[in-house]
Amino acid sequence: MSCSDALALPKKRRTDGRMRLPALVVVTALFAPLPVLAQAPQGPDTCAGTAEAAAERIVAACDALLAAPDTPDAKRAGWLRARAEAYIRQDRLPLAVADLDQVSRLDDQDGPSVIKRAGLRRTLGDTDGLIADLSMLIRLQPDNVAALFERGTLYRGKGDLRRALADFGAVLRREPAHAAAAAERKALAQEIERLGATMPLTHAPKP
Structure with missing residues (x-):
């Protein structure tokens, strides 16, 4: 036996019958990805999810439901509304507008969806x-003074003075004390007169 063999430390062996795993195997096992859990089933309840539900899950569930060709209009409109809300949470506003457009085609009496879409278009x-x-x-709410006044201001901004004047007049027929509409209507009438088209400054009494 050589001197180097005599000086070598004896190798320890496990006496419990178990094999020691290499360190690399242990580390790899610790950081290995966990098995993917089965995805939760998606259906009407998921599509109509609450505000706490993940928007991505709501969109996916609604996509699946809306793909069915024979869905009744009432259900389809509800799922479109739900998906639009999820799109809004994702800041995908044009997609939300598109869904609410479909809602209006399915239900032209749905005022809340029109108001929601108007807000999105205002933002956009x-x-x-x-x-x-x-x-x-x-059309749905003829006495909606706020809608009449806002449309009047938009018409004025586009240079459509006659339509703006008509909307401010409609506001005053419903609310004669509406100071902002009165001021807008007077200024518009004067501007139209300067352009050579005489318009009356008085407004008809509220019917």
């Missing part, structure tokens, strides 16, 4: 779309 700066929504809302 879509003036023409906002005017269209306000017009639809006024």
Whole structure:
């Protein structure tokens, strides 16, 4: 036996019958990804999820439901509303507007969806779309003074003075003490007169 063999320390062996795993195997096992859990089933309850539900799950569930060709209009409209709300939470506003457009085609009496879409178009700066929504809302709610006044201001901004004047007049017929509408109407009438088209400054009494 050589000197080097004599000086070598004896190798320890496990006496419990178990094999020692290499350190690399242990570390790899610790950091290995966990098995993917089965995805929760998605259906009407998920599509109509609460505010706490993940928007992605709501969109996916509604997508699946809306893909069915024979869905009744009432259910389809509800799922479109739910998906629109999820899109809003994801800040995907044009997609939300598109879904609410479909809702209006399915249910042209749905005022809350029109109001929601008008708010989105206001945020997106879509003036023409906002005017269209306000017009639809006024058809559903003829005495909605706020909608009439806002549409009047939008018409004025677009240079459509006669329509703006008509909307401010409609506001005053419903609320004669509406100071902002009175001021706008007077200023518009004077501007129209300067342009050569005489318009009366008085407004008809409220019917």
